[in-house]
Amino acid sequence: MEKWAVITGASSGIGEEFARQLAAQGYDLCLTGRRADRLEAVAAEARSQHGVRAEVVAADLGTDAGMRQVETWISSHAPIEMLVNNAGFGIRSLFVDSGPDPVVEMIAVHNIAPVRLIWAALPGMKQAGHGTIINVSSPAAYASLPGNGGYAGTKSFLNAFSESLARELEGTGIRVQVLLPGFTYSDFHKRPAYQDVDLYRSIPKFMWQTSEYVARTSLKALKRGGLYCTPGLLYKLLVLGGRLGFARLARGSILSRFGRDKK
């Protein structure tokens, strides 16, 4: 029987690991991102190692056309079993210098795309009476991040939206999870925005997680239920502090390295 998982941002890091682990569980995969060659490699591995189907939709989720491509794929393969809204990136420039463009792009990738893709997936899931939506957020949702304010803002939106959505979907058989990974080895901090810092050096090793661990913890947590999944005790405590309002007050906290503090 078909069991499709659609994963955005599957070309590296956490999304690539979701692809690998879901293929091992027998899911057929729709992998999206902009780097088609990387997606093809992840798809080829899933086919050859697990015998599942794996399709690639190369699309820029910062654009209306890219979002439409993925929406169309989802609608034409309904019902999909799982949607992992994982695509994302960071910014390291003060809003007062960069202007709105990078933040507007981030709102598209982190918020508008997930909202549209969830909407595309819901009719099929509702009819089937089951389905899973994972929204990859961040503990940074609870922080103030000069130089990356769009990141904190868009991840906050994802949390609040998911909380309401999960309540709307109670009793439908559709599960919602918000995943809050800590600092994770991936391509995230290798992107041009982070070229002038070496976060692997400046952030202590014990604070880093692997993408494999993050994806595995998320998928395991689905069996337990519950809306939020925060891999690792350290980040559970940080998130608790954040939810109580401490992180926004803490200036220059380690989380602020996701951004660029004022000189």
Ligand SMILES: NC(=O)c1ccc[n+]([C@@H]2O[C@H](COP(=O)([O-])OP(=O)(O)OC[C@H]3O[C@@H](n4cnc5c(N)ncnc54)[C@H](OP(=O)(O)O)[C@@H]3O)[C@@H](O)[C@H]2O)c1
């Ligand atoms: N790494 C961390 O420390 C950390 C911590 C907390 C939360 N997160 C979150 O985890 C998620 C995955 O990040 P990661 O750490 O795995 O980083 P990553 O290796 O850089 O992966 C990000 C993925 O998002 C895709 N993406 C970015 N912009 C896109 C766009 N405009 N259109 C389509 N796809 C786009 C990338 O694909 P292409 O480049 O091929 O387009 C890539 O597959 C993100 O939402 C991030 O905010 C990461």
